[in-house]
Amino acid sequence: MPIVGGLDIHRKQVSPADRAHLRAWLARFAGREDVAFAVEGCTGWRYVAEELAAAGVTAHLAEPADTAFARGRKRHAKTDKTDCRHLRMLLAEGRLPECWIPPGQILECRALLETYHDLRREHTAWVQRIHAVLFHHGAPALGEGTLRTGQGLAALRDVSAACLSPAGQLQVATALEVLDALEARMHAVRHQLLDAARHLAGAKVLAARLYGVGPFAALAMTCWLAGEGRFSSSRQAVRFAGLDVTVYSSDRKGPPGRLSRQGPPVLRWALYEAGKTHARASAPDHRYYAQVKDRQGGKRAALSEARKILRQACHILAELGDDALAPA
Numbered sequence: 001m002p003i004v005g006g007l008d009i010h011r012k013q014v015s016p017a018d019r020a021h022l023r024a025w026l027a028r029f030a031g032r033e034d035v036a037f038a039v040e041g042c043t044g045w046r047y048v049a050e051e052l053a054a055a056g057v058t059a060h061l062a063e064p065a066d067t068a069f070a071r072g073r074k075r076h077a078k079t080d081k082t083d084c085r086h087l088r089m090l091l092a093e094g095r096l097p098e099c100w101i102p103p104g105q106i107l108e109c110r111a112l113l114e115t116y117h118d119l120r121r122e123h124t125a126w127v128q129r130i131h132a133v134l135f136h137h138g139a140p141a142l143g144e145g146t147l148r149t150g151q152g153l154a155a156l157r158d159v160s161a162a163c164l165s166p167a168g169q170l171q172v173a174t175a176l177e178v179l180d181a182l183e184a185r186m187h188a189v190r191h192q193l194l195d196a197a198r199h200l201a202g203a204k205v206l207a208a209r210l211y212g213v214g215p216f217a218a219l220a221m222t223c224w225l226a227g228e229g230r231f232s233s234s235r236q237a238v239r240f241a242g243l244d245v246t247v248y249s250s251d252r253k254g255p256p257g258r259l260s261r262q263g264p265p266v267l268r269w270a271l272y273e274a275g276k277t278h279a280r281a282s283a284p285d286h287r288y289y290a291q292v293k294d295r296q297g298g299k300r301a302a303l304s305e306a307r308k309i310l311r312q313a314c315h316i317l318a319e320l321g322d323d324a325l326a327p328a
Helices: 019-029 045-054 064-071 080-092 104-136 150-163 166-198 201-209 215-225 234-241 265-279 286-296 298-325
Strands: 003-007 035-040 058-062
Touching: 003 080, 019 045, 035 045, 035 080, 045 058, 058 064, 058 080, 064 080, 104 150, 104 166, 104 215, 104 265, 150 166, 166 201, 166 215, 201 215, 201 298, 215 234, 215 265, 215 298, 234 265, 234 298, 265 286, 265 298, 286 298
Parallel strands: 003 035, 035 058
Antiparallel strands: none
16 A cells, blocks of 8 residues: 655654654655655755655655645644645645656756855845945945946045044945955856856757846756746746736735746846846847837836746747756
């Protein structure tokens, strides 16, 4: 008789929640080939899925939102046991809304992309802190991009010494030290990402065939969109990336005309940056970009181009299938 179960990793259902204890618990299924477990695709699913596979247990990754929807209206208190029972029942009945479990190489690339994206956001935040301190003390404003040049940094130090209080000077000095550390780490991660993009077939094809798609955007799209049969249509890929526009919901509580912003933030950022390249007069789709910009602004134009790039990439990756994930 096959064994089917569900694992909830939110509240220490797998307790203690680490590889060693999970591996020891899975040892009881050694030698069996008819064991399958479902786990929700939330934080911590990676090590659980890897240990299940290493123990010869079939792992099924459940999509959290669709899994919760399949539960229906809540009639009883939600507990870890009820979550596990729900996953087990969906898996046994063949109704589990499954997510794709990427290969280890793709998971590593995703982690690098997320790290680089976090570093960029943190870098931007510290630059904004410097400008905020200058404004708060009434110091002369520095132009955008000033901190990228040695001359601009020298000007900032002169303004800081002349116009800021001792605490304000400390704020600026601290921010500059943090920026130096962030830039050093970004430089190292950037080289790793470029190397990964050069050695992944799907990323090389996308960068070669799509205007404005550089190594980072190509790698992000390959890591999150590639794989045989991932999406039945490009519209699903747009929805997965969170670039679809929301509408009024039936109970009039939904925000109208805004991006859903669901899915990987790194993928949206990479696509938006690729979409902005069509602002160049030499871009093949510049005419469309300019028309949308005149009507609704540059941000909306870049998002429109990002959706077009995503649809084209989805078709290319569908043609490649699992070959997109192969080494180049």
